[in-house]
Amino acid sequence: EPEVTQTPSHQVTQMGQEVILRCVPISNHLYFYWYRQILGQKVEFLVSFYNNEISEKSEIFDDQFSVERPDGSNFTLKIRSTKLEDSAMYFCASSALRGETDTQYFGPGTRLTVL
Amino acid sequence: AQSVAQPEDQVNVAEGNPLTVKCTYSVSGNPYLFWYVQYPNRGLQFLLKYITGDNLVKGSYGFEAEFNKSQTSFHLKKPSALVSDSALYFCAVRDSTGFQKLVFGTGTRLLVSP
Numbered sequence: 001e002p003e004v005t006q007t008p009s010h011q012v013t014q015m016g017q018e019v020i021l022r023c024v025p026i027s028n029h030l031y032f033y034w035y036r037q038i039l040g041q042k043v044e045f046l047v048s049f050y051n052n053e054i055s056e057k058s059e060i061f062d063d064q065f066s067v068e069r070p071d072g073s074n075f076t077l078k079i080r081s082t083k084l085e086d087s088a089m090y091f092c093a094s095s096a097l098r099g100e101t102d103t104q105y106f107g108p109g110t111r112l113t114v115l
Numbered sequence: 116a117q118s119v120a121q122p123e124d125q126v127n128v129a130e131g132n133p134l135t136v137k138c139t140y141s142v143s144g145n146p147y148l149f150w151y152v153q154y155p156n157r158g159l160q161f162l163l164k165y166i167t168g169d170n171l172v173k174g175s176y177g178f179e180a181e182f183n184k185s186q187t188s189f190h191l192k193k194p195s196a197l198v199s200d201s202a203l204y205f206c207a208v209r210d211s212t213g214f215q216k217l218v219f220g221t222g223t224r225l226l227v228s229p
Contacts, residue, residue: 004158033216043159043205045216056216091158101147101166101209104217108158 002026004107006092012113016081021110023075023092032075033093033104034067036060043091049075082114117142117208119189121220128196129228136191136223138206147209148189149217150180154202162204165189176200196227 005024013019025032034046048055049067066078075094079086089111093104118141128134140146147166151159163174170182180191191204203224207217 006158035217042221043207043217043219045218048216058216093159101164103149103161103164105161106151106159108156 004092004094004105006090006107006110008110009108010111010113012115013082015084015114019079019082019112021077021079021090021092021112023077023107024073025075025092025094026096026105027073029094029096029105031055031095031097031102032067032069033095034077035091035093035106036088037091037109038085038088046077046090079112082112084114087112087114117210117218119148119206119208119218119220121204121206121223123223124221125224125226127226127228130198131195134191134193134196134200134225134227136204136206136225138189138191138220140187140189140206140208142208146182146187146189148180148182149207149209150174150178150189150191151205151207151219152202153205153222159205162191196225198227198229201225201227 007022032049035043037043045058047057047061064080068076089109091109092107095102095104120139149164150162162178163172165172165182173179178193203222205222206220210216
């Protein structure tokens with residue numbers, strides 16, 4: 001069964017450093033998402049991406065964040081200058097369609113630890 | 116704005132007993148509701164969704180959910196719990212605006228004892 005994959009599973013970085021989190025969505029899916037989950041809190045939407053551009057973004061997704069689909073298979077989330085409060089589990093998701101009834105399938109997540 | 120509430124932080128049940136994990140929703144328009152499960156150190160796995168039609172939705176691993184419009188609830192159920200069902204369960208609602216992100220509840224930890 002196709003699945004969303006994410007690398008690395010765990011990333012440790014120093015405050016102020018840039019990080020890139022990578023995702024490979026399910027191959028025939030067209031809509032891509034990033035969510036994050038701070039330890040002990042709920043899963044929060046960050047950004048959605050379709051047709052090589054951002055469709056929607058949350059207040060969390062400020063100028064320090066960017067997304068890209070560099071090669072038609074990978075989908076990346078970049079944090080330019082990490083802060084302590086960026087420490088969280090980051091989940092990538094994809095869906096085949098945009099419709100309200102369509103299911104988003106999530107990857108296993110990348111745990112980001114900012115020291 | 117769409118939202119869901121999961122009133123219980125934790126649900127404890129003995130193996131073999133029925134389980135219920137509660138979720139209530141608040142939406143404008145039609146509700147599109149989802150349940151996901153998160154096992155330790157794993158991602159979110161889709162269990163089931165309510166779109167329209169039958170109020171009882173059947174999903175993966177023997178789970179089902181009951182949609183109740185008058186009570187604005189979408190409770191997750193299983194007739195006979197397994198120890199391996201112990202995990203974190205999230206209810207979510209699809210936002211009907213924009214590109215329809217999922218809005219999650221706070222999660223309920225299910226602990227099934229042997």
